[in-house]
Amino acid sequence: MKRTIATMVAIAALGSALAGCDSDxxxxxKKAVANQLRDPDSAKFRNVVGGQGVNHSDTVCGEVNGKNGFGAYVGYRKFIYYPDGTLSISSGQPIQFMLEYMEECPSKFWPAVRS
Incomplete structure (x- = not known):
């Protein structure tokens, strides 16, 4: 019994440690996105995932929040980052960006559109 509990605790600890690891x-x-903000050090990220988009290229998608010139957070905005350094950050909800996001960012809410 003690061995089972110790094993479960070790597995939980390892899972927690790995959950915070980001791929290169x-x-x-995250660095490229933060550098586009007025205050890069204020960047807060959520829902950051890597995956393959429609063109079968690796992408990193997520949401970022940062501070404006008055020091207030402006709200989370979606972003798409490609391995070649191309970056798209939404401003509002323009339909073209949302279509790109749906194609390039696999999600539990919609499958990536495949051709």
């Missing part, structure tokens, strides 16, 4: 591409994406 995700780290690169």
């Amino acid at each position: 591409l995700e780290k690169e994406a």
Whole structure:
């Protein structure tokens, strides 16, 4: 019984440690996105995932929040980062960006559109 509990605790600890690990591409994406903000150090990320988009290229998608010139957070905006350094960040909800996001960012809410 003690061995089972110790094993479960070790597995939970390892899972928690690995959950915070970002791939190199995700780290690169976060740096590129943060550098586009007025205050890069204020960047807060959520829902950051890597995957393959329609063109079968790796992408990193997620949401970022940052501070404006008055020091207030402006709200989360979606982003798409490609391995070649191309970056798209939404401003509002323009239909073209949302279509690109749906194609390039696999999600539990919609499958990536495949051709």
